[in-house]
Amino acid sequence: MPKMKSHRGACKRFKATASGRIKRERMNGSHNLEHKNRKRTRRLHQSALLECTKKERQIKRMILA
Structure with missing residues (x-):
């Protein structure tokens, strides 16, 4: 049986x-920032942790394979 390959898209999005725990970036923080207020853009540049443990297990399996 061949080796399990890690999911390349998941490796780029999650650490x-x-x-x-699994760390992710927030969405909507990369472009069109001039019409978003400063408080919102600061919050969008902070990373966040995944909350759902079921999804956390799935993503761990994808990136640590």
Whole structure:
């Protein structure tokens, strides 16, 4: 049986932290920033952790394969 390959799209979008949680970037923070207020753009540039444990397990399987 061949080796499991990691999902390249998931590897580009998610990172695993040292404690094993999954870190993601927020959407809508890359372009058209001139009409979004400053508070919103600051918040959009912060990374966030995944909340749902079921999705967390699925993504871990994709990026750590």
